[in-house]
Amino acid sequence: MTRRMLTALVALVGLFVALYLALHKAGVIGTLACGTGGCETVQLSRWATFLGVPVANWGVAYYALVFGLAFAATTERWGNSPGLDFSLWALTGWGVLFSAWLTYLELFVIHAVCRFCVVSAIAAIALFALTHVERRAGAKR
Protein backbone atom coordinates (compact mmCIF):
# COMPACT_ATOMS: atom_id res chain seq x y z
CA MET A 1 0.00 0.00 0.00
CA THR A 2 1.54 3.34 -1.07
CA ARG A 3 1.29 6.67 0.75
CA ARG A 4 -1.07 7.97 -1.94
CA MET A 5 -3.37 4.99 -1.35
CA LEU A 6 -3.25 5.58 2.39
CA THR A 7 -4.06 9.23 1.76
CA ALA A 8 -7.13 8.22 -0.24
CA LEU A 9 -8.26 5.80 2.49
CA VAL A 10 -7.83 8.32 5.32
CA ALA A 11 -9.71 10.91 3.22
CA LEU A 12 -12.53 8.40 2.73
CA VAL A 13 -12.80 7.89 6.51
CA GLY A 14 -12.84 11.67 6.98
CA LEU A 15 -15.50 11.96 4.28
CA PHE A 16 -17.86 9.64 6.16
CA VAL A 17 -17.25 11.44 9.47
CA ALA A 18 -18.03 14.80 7.82
CA LEU A 19 -21.04 13.29 6.08
CA TYR A 20 -22.38 12.05 9.41
CA LEU A 21 -22.00 15.54 10.93
CA ALA A 22 -23.62 17.17 7.88
CA LEU A 23 -26.60 14.79 8.03
CA HIS A 24 -26.90 15.38 11.77
CA LYS A 25 -26.88 19.13 11.23
CA ALA A 26 -29.56 18.75 8.55
CA GLY A 27 -31.71 16.70 10.96
CA VAL A 28 -31.57 13.54 8.83
CA ILE A 29 -29.65 11.61 11.51
CA GLY A 30 -30.79 12.05 15.09
CA THR A 31 -32.89 14.99 16.26
CA LEU A 32 -32.00 18.65 16.48
CA ALA A 33 -31.87 18.78 20.27
CA CYS A 34 -29.48 19.65 23.08
CA GLY A 35 -28.21 16.93 25.36
CA THR A 36 -25.19 16.07 27.39
CA GLY A 37 -23.22 15.30 24.22
CA GLY A 38 -20.64 17.81 23.04
CA CYS A 39 -21.57 17.26 19.38
CA GLU A 40 -25.02 18.80 19.87
CA THR A 41 -23.50 21.81 21.64
CA VAL A 42 -20.90 22.28 18.92
CA GLN A 43 -23.35 21.71 16.08
CA LEU A 44 -25.86 24.17 17.52
CA SER A 45 -23.30 26.88 18.19
CA ARG A 46 -22.94 29.87 15.93
CA TRP A 47 -19.50 28.57 14.94
CA ALA A 48 -21.06 25.57 13.20
CA THR A 49 -21.52 27.72 10.09
CA PHE A 50 -18.76 29.21 7.92
CA LEU A 51 -19.57 31.72 5.16
CA GLY A 52 -23.22 30.80 5.46
CA VAL A 53 -22.61 27.07 4.92
CA PRO A 54 -22.51 24.46 7.72
CA VAL A 55 -18.89 23.60 8.62
CA ALA A 56 -19.73 19.90 8.21
CA ASN A 57 -20.67 20.55 4.56
CA TRP A 58 -17.30 22.22 4.01
CA GLY A 59 -15.78 19.08 5.52
CA VAL A 60 -17.64 16.85 3.08
CA ALA A 61 -16.43 18.93 0.13
CA TYR A 62 -12.86 19.00 1.49
CA TYR A 63 -12.54 15.27 2.10
CA ALA A 64 -14.27 14.44 -1.20
CA LEU A 65 -11.75 16.61 -3.04
CA VAL A 66 -8.76 15.12 -1.19
CA PHE A 67 -10.10 11.61 -1.81
CA GLY A 68 -10.62 12.37 -5.52
CA LEU A 69 -7.13 13.79 -5.98
CA ALA A 70 -5.41 11.06 -3.95
CA PHE A 71 -7.35 8.39 -5.84
CA ALA A 72 -6.34 9.96 -9.15
CA ALA A 73 -2.72 9.99 -7.98
CA THR A 74 -2.81 6.20 -7.62
CA THR A 75 -3.72 5.68 -11.29
CA GLU A 76 -1.18 5.30 -14.05
CA ARG A 77 -2.80 8.09 -16.05
CA TRP A 78 -2.52 10.75 -13.33
CA GLY A 79 0.27 9.29 -11.20
CA ASN A 80 2.94 11.37 -12.91
CA SER A 81 0.80 14.47 -13.30
CA PRO A 82 2.79 17.58 -12.40
CA GLY A 83 1.39 19.44 -9.46
CA LEU A 84 -0.82 16.68 -8.04
CA ASP A 85 1.36 16.06 -4.97
CA PHE A 86 1.77 19.79 -4.45
CA SER A 87 -2.02 20.30 -4.69
CA LEU A 88 -2.63 17.56 -2.14
CA TRP A 89 0.06 18.96 0.15
CA ALA A 90 -1.35 22.51 -0.03
CA LEU A 91 -4.95 21.34 0.38
CA THR A 92 -4.23 19.14 3.39
CA GLY A 93 -2.06 21.88 4.92
CA TRP A 94 -5.03 24.21 4.72
CA GLY A 95 -7.15 21.42 6.25
CA VAL A 96 -4.83 21.17 9.25
CA LEU A 97 -4.99 24.93 9.83
CA PHE A 98 -8.77 24.96 9.59
CA SER A 99 -9.03 21.96 11.96
CA ALA A 100 -6.71 23.70 14.43
CA TRP A 101 -8.98 26.76 14.38
CA LEU A 102 -12.08 24.61 14.96
CA THR A 103 -10.40 22.71 17.81
CA TYR A 104 -9.43 26.03 19.42
CA LEU A 105 -13.08 27.16 19.20
CA GLU A 106 -14.28 23.90 20.77
CA LEU A 107 -11.84 24.07 23.68
CA PHE A 108 -11.77 27.77 24.48
CA VAL A 109 -14.92 29.37 23.06
CA ILE A 110 -17.72 26.78 22.88
CA HIS A 111 -16.34 24.76 25.83
CA ALA A 112 -17.54 21.47 24.36
CA VAL A 113 -15.74 18.78 22.41
CA CYS A 114 -17.41 16.73 19.72
CA ARG A 115 -15.72 13.33 19.34
CA PHE A 116 -16.47 13.22 15.61
CA CYS A 117 -14.70 16.57 15.22
CA VAL A 118 -11.71 15.07 17.05
CA VAL A 119 -11.65 12.14 14.60
CA SER A 120 -11.81 14.64 11.73
CA ALA A 121 -8.93 16.65 13.20
CA ILE A 122 -6.81 13.49 13.54
CA ALA A 123 -7.63 12.57 9.91
CA ALA A 124 -6.62 16.07 8.79
CA ILE A 125 -3.24 15.77 10.56
CA ALA A 126 -2.67 12.27 9.15
CA LEU A 127 -3.47 13.50 5.63
CA PHE A 128 -1.03 16.36 5.88
CA ALA A 129 1.70 14.08 7.30
CA LEU A 130 1.21 11.59 4.44
CA THR A 131 1.18 14.22 1.68
CA HIS A 132 4.16 16.04 3.20
CA VAL A 133 6.27 12.87 3.27
CA GLU A 134 5.11 11.96 -0.25
CA ARG A 135 6.04 15.39 -1.55
CA ARG A 136 9.51 15.22 0.02
CA ALA A 137 10.05 11.73 -1.33
CA GLY A 138 8.93 12.91 -4.77
CA ALA A 139 11.42 15.76 -4.68
CA LYS A 140 14.26 13.32 -3.98
CA ARG A 141 13.28 11.00 -6.84
Next chain:
Amino acid sequence: MEAGRGQPKAVVKSVQGGGKRAFYLTVAVLLAGGIGTLSYMSTRGTGAGLIDTTIPPIPNQGHAIGSDSAPVEVVEFGDFECGACGSFANLTEPDVRARLALTGKIRFRFMDFPLQGHPNTWPAHLAAWCAGEQGKFWEMHDAIYQNQDRWATEATRKPAKVLGELARQIGVGMEQYQQCMSTEKYRPQILANSQEGARLGVNVTPTFIFGSRRLPGVLPYDEFKARVDTMIAEARAAQGKKQAK
Protein backbone atom coordinates in the same frame (compact mmCIF):
# COMPACT_ATOMS: atom_id res chain seq x y z
CA MET B 1 8.11 21.88 -6.79
CA GLU B 2 5.79 19.27 -8.25
CA ALA B 3 6.50 15.72 -7.29
CA GLY B 4 5.94 13.15 -9.92
CA ARG B 5 7.41 15.28 -12.69
CA GLY B 6 10.00 13.24 -14.50
CA GLN B 7 9.14 10.28 -12.31
CA PRO B 8 9.77 7.00 -14.10
CA LYS B 9 6.66 5.07 -15.08
CA ALA B 10 7.98 2.12 -13.15
CA VAL B 11 7.35 4.01 -9.89
CA VAL B 12 3.67 4.31 -10.71
CA LYS B 13 3.46 0.81 -12.05
CA SER B 14 4.96 -0.55 -8.86
CA VAL B 15 1.77 0.28 -7.02
CA GLN B 16 -0.23 -1.91 -9.33
CA GLY B 17 -0.92 -5.57 -8.93
CA GLY B 18 -1.61 -7.06 -5.52
CA GLY B 19 -1.23 -3.75 -3.64
CA LYS B 20 -3.69 -2.06 -5.93
CA ARG B 21 -6.23 -4.83 -5.59
CA ALA B 22 -6.00 -4.57 -1.79
CA PHE B 23 -6.47 -0.81 -2.11
CA TYR B 24 -9.59 -1.11 -4.27
CA LEU B 25 -10.96 -3.77 -1.94
CA THR B 26 -10.38 -1.52 1.11
CA VAL B 27 -12.07 1.41 -0.67
CA ALA B 28 -15.05 -0.81 -1.48
CA VAL B 29 -15.28 -2.09 2.11
CA LEU B 30 -15.06 1.45 3.51
CA LEU B 31 -17.72 2.70 1.08
CA ALA B 32 -20.08 -0.16 1.90
CA GLY B 33 -19.45 0.12 5.65
CA GLY B 34 -19.82 3.91 5.67
CA ILE B 35 -23.02 3.97 3.64
CA GLY B 36 -24.46 1.10 5.68
CA THR B 37 -23.64 2.76 9.00
CA LEU B 38 -25.13 6.11 7.95
CA SER B 39 -28.27 4.39 6.65
CA TYR B 40 -28.67 2.50 9.91
CA MET B 41 -28.17 5.66 11.97
CA SER B 42 -30.78 7.54 9.96
CA THR B 43 -33.44 4.96 10.76
CA ARG B 44 -32.76 4.14 14.41
CA GLY B 45 -34.80 5.53 17.32
CA THR B 46 -34.49 9.11 18.52
CA GLY B 47 -35.55 8.87 22.18
CA ALA B 48 -39.23 9.24 21.36
CA GLY B 49 -41.53 6.90 23.21
CA LEU B 50 -44.31 6.26 25.64
CA ILE B 51 -44.19 7.57 29.20
CA ASP B 52 -44.15 5.15 32.13
CA THR B 53 -47.29 6.27 33.98
CA THR B 54 -46.68 3.98 36.96
CA ILE B 55 -43.98 6.26 38.44
CA PRO B 56 -45.60 8.77 40.84
CA PRO B 57 -45.45 12.43 39.75
CA ILE B 58 -43.24 14.98 41.50
CA PRO B 59 -45.00 18.20 42.64
CA ASN B 60 -44.01 20.79 40.05
CA GLN B 61 -45.25 23.88 38.38
CA GLY B 62 -44.31 25.25 35.00
CA HIS B 63 -45.73 28.25 33.19
CA ALA B 64 -48.76 27.75 30.97
CA ILE B 65 -50.28 29.79 28.17
CA GLY B 66 -53.84 29.12 27.01
CA SER B 67 -57.16 28.37 28.65
CA ASP B 68 -57.53 26.10 31.70
CA SER B 69 -60.50 24.56 29.91
CA ALA B 70 -58.50 23.62 26.78
CA PRO B 71 -59.15 19.96 25.90
CA VAL B 72 -55.46 18.99 25.92
CA GLU B 73 -52.13 20.21 27.25
CA VAL B 74 -48.76 20.07 25.52
CA VAL B 75 -45.69 20.36 27.72
CA GLU B 76 -42.27 21.49 26.60
CA PHE B 77 -39.21 20.67 28.68
CA GLY B 78 -36.74 23.35 27.69
CA ASP B 79 -33.34 24.77 28.52
CA PHE B 80 -32.81 28.48 27.98
CA GLU B 81 -29.21 28.08 26.76
CA CYS B 82 -30.09 25.32 24.31
CA GLY B 83 -29.82 26.43 20.68
CA ALA B 84 -32.45 23.93 19.54
CA CYS B 85 -34.91 25.26 22.15
CA GLY B 86 -34.11 28.75 20.86
CA SER B 87 -34.94 27.63 17.31
CA PHE B 88 -38.27 26.25 18.47
CA ALA B 89 -39.08 29.32 20.59
CA ASN B 90 -38.26 31.77 17.81
CA LEU B 91 -39.55 29.90 14.77
CA THR B 92 -42.38 27.54 15.79
CA GLU B 93 -43.70 28.73 19.14
CA PRO B 94 -45.23 32.02 17.90
CA ASP B 95 -47.54 29.97 15.63
CA VAL B 96 -48.24 27.44 18.40
CA ARG B 97 -49.35 30.22 20.71
CA ALA B 98 -51.34 32.25 18.18
CA ARG B 99 -53.03 29.38 16.33
CA LEU B 100 -53.39 26.70 19.01
CA ALA B 101 -53.04 28.06 22.56
CA LEU B 102 -54.79 31.42 22.15
CA THR B 103 -57.61 29.85 20.11
CA GLY B 104 -58.44 27.44 22.95
CA LYS B 105 -57.30 24.25 21.19
CA ILE B 106 -54.47 23.51 23.61
CA ARG B 107 -52.79 24.72 26.77
CA PHE B 108 -49.03 25.04 26.27
CA ARG B 109 -46.80 24.61 29.32
CA PHE B 110 -43.10 25.38 29.60
CA MET B 111 -41.18 23.31 32.15
CA ASP B 112 -37.58 24.06 33.12
CA PHE B 113 -34.97 21.45 32.22
CA PRO B 114 -31.58 23.16 32.69
CA LEU B 115 -28.81 20.99 31.21
CA GLN B 116 -25.51 20.49 33.01
CA GLY B 117 -23.46 21.34 29.94
CA HIS B 118 -24.80 24.91 29.85
CA PRO B 119 -23.12 26.99 32.58
CA ASN B 120 -25.24 30.10 31.96
CA THR B 121 -28.62 28.42 31.82
CA TRP B 122 -29.43 28.59 35.54
CA PRO B 123 -29.30 32.40 35.79
CA ALA B 124 -31.59 32.53 32.74
CA HIS B 125 -34.13 30.13 34.29
CA LEU B 126 -34.04 32.08 37.55
CA ALA B 127 -34.45 35.36 35.63
CA ALA B 128 -37.53 34.02 33.83
CA TRP B 129 -39.11 32.96 37.11
CA CYS B 130 -38.24 36.28 38.78
CA ALA B 131 -39.86 38.13 35.87
CA GLY B 132 -42.78 35.71 36.16
CA GLU B 133 -43.23 36.80 39.77
CA GLN B 134 -44.19 40.16 38.29
CA GLY B 135 -46.45 38.62 35.63
CA LYS B 136 -43.88 38.79 32.84
CA PHE B 137 -42.67 35.21 32.47
CA TRP B 138 -43.50 34.84 28.76
CA GLU B 139 -42.09 38.26 27.88
CA MET B 140 -38.85 37.29 29.62
CA HIS B 141 -38.93 33.79 28.08
CA ASP B 142 -39.10 35.36 24.62
CA ALA B 143 -36.43 37.99 25.36
CA ILE B 144 -34.07 35.33 26.71
CA TYR B 145 -34.40 33.13 23.62
CA GLN B 146 -34.26 36.03 21.17
CA ASN B 147 -31.04 37.29 22.79
CA GLN B 148 -29.40 33.92 23.41
CA ASP B 149 -26.28 35.01 21.51
CA ARG B 150 -25.74 37.89 23.99
CA TRP B 151 -25.79 36.02 27.29
CA ALA B 152 -24.99 32.34 26.48
CA THR B 153 -21.66 30.80 27.53
CA GLU B 154 -20.16 31.45 24.09
CA ALA B 155 -20.73 35.19 24.57
CA THR B 156 -20.03 35.80 28.23
CA ARG B 157 -19.07 34.32 31.57
CA LYS B 158 -21.29 36.84 33.40
CA PRO B 159 -24.81 36.56 32.00
CA ALA B 160 -26.51 38.40 34.90
CA LYS B 161 -25.86 41.84 33.42
CA VAL B 162 -27.46 41.07 30.03
CA LEU B 163 -30.36 39.24 31.68
CA GLY B 164 -30.92 42.26 33.96
CA GLU B 165 -30.97 44.54 30.90
CA LEU B 166 -33.55 42.31 29.23
CA ALA B 167 -35.70 42.34 32.38
CA ARG B 168 -35.54 46.13 32.51
CA GLN B 169 -36.46 46.39 28.81
CA ILE B 170 -39.65 44.36 29.26
CA GLY B 171 -40.70 46.50 32.23
CA VAL B 172 -39.82 44.31 35.21
CA GLY B 173 -39.44 46.17 38.54
CA MET B 174 -35.70 45.94 39.10
CA GLU B 175 -35.53 46.14 42.89
CA GLN B 176 -37.82 43.14 43.33
CA TYR B 177 -36.08 41.36 40.43
CA GLN B 178 -32.60 41.82 41.91
CA GLN B 179 -33.74 40.57 45.32
CA CYS B 180 -35.38 37.56 43.71
CA MET B 181 -32.22 36.79 41.71
CA SER B 182 -29.80 37.20 44.60
CA THR B 183 -31.74 34.80 46.84
CA GLU B 184 -32.32 32.33 43.97
CA LYS B 185 -35.90 32.25 45.19
CA TYR B 186 -37.24 29.88 42.55
CA ARG B 187 -34.40 27.34 42.48
CA PRO B 188 -36.60 24.68 44.18
CA GLN B 189 -39.37 25.10 41.56
CA ILE B 190 -36.89 24.86 38.70
CA LEU B 191 -35.37 21.74 40.26
CA ALA B 192 -38.82 20.21 40.72
CA ASN B 193 -39.61 20.80 37.05
CA SER B 194 -36.32 19.24 36.05
CA GLN B 195 -36.95 16.20 38.28
CA GLU B 196 -40.38 15.82 36.73
CA GLY B 197 -38.71 15.79 33.31
CA ALA B 198 -36.30 13.09 34.44
CA ARG B 199 -39.26 11.06 35.77
CA LEU B 200 -40.87 11.27 32.34
CA GLY B 201 -37.69 10.07 30.64
CA VAL B 202 -36.58 13.44 29.28
CA ASN B 203 -32.83 13.63 28.56
CA VAL B 204 -32.53 16.18 25.78
CA THR B 205 -34.11 19.55 25.13
CA PRO B 206 -36.52 20.50 23.80
CA THR B 207 -38.67 17.46 24.58
CA PHE B 208 -42.43 17.67 24.11
CA ILE B 209 -45.03 15.68 25.99
CA PHE B 210 -48.16 15.08 23.97
CA GLY B 211 -50.40 13.22 26.44
CA SER B 212 -48.65 9.91 27.02
CA ARG B 213 -46.09 10.42 24.22
CA ARG B 214 -42.63 11.90 24.58
CA LEU B 215 -41.06 13.52 21.53
CA PRO B 216 -37.57 15.07 21.59
CA GLY B 217 -36.25 17.61 19.11
CA VAL B 218 -37.32 20.77 17.34
CA LEU B 219 -40.72 20.38 15.68
CA PRO B 220 -41.92 22.45 12.75
CA TYR B 221 -45.44 23.86 13.17
CA ASP B 222 -47.15 21.41 10.81
CA GLU B 223 -45.79 18.41 12.69
CA PHE B 224 -46.66 19.98 16.03
CA LYS B 225 -50.23 20.64 14.81
CA ALA B 226 -50.57 17.08 13.48
CA ARG B 227 -49.58 15.72 16.92
CA VAL B 228 -52.10 18.02 18.58
CA ASP B 229 -54.87 16.89 16.22
CA THR B 230 -54.12 13.24 17.04
CA MET B 231 -54.10 14.04 20.75
CA ILE B 232 -57.47 15.86 20.56
CA ALA B 233 -59.01 13.01 18.55
CA GLU B 234 -57.79 10.49 21.16
CA ALA B 235 -59.13 12.65 24.01
CA ARG B 236 -62.54 12.87 22.29
CA ALA B 237 -62.61 9.13 21.65
CA ALA B 238 -61.79 8.43 25.31
CA GLN B 239 -64.52 10.83 26.41
CA GLY B 240 -66.99 9.15 24.06
CA LYS B 241 -66.18 5.75 25.54
CA LYS B 242 -66.72 7.09 29.08
CA GLN B 243 -70.09 8.53 28.15
CA ALA B 244 -71.13 5.26 26.47
CA LYS B 245 -70.45 3.38 29.71
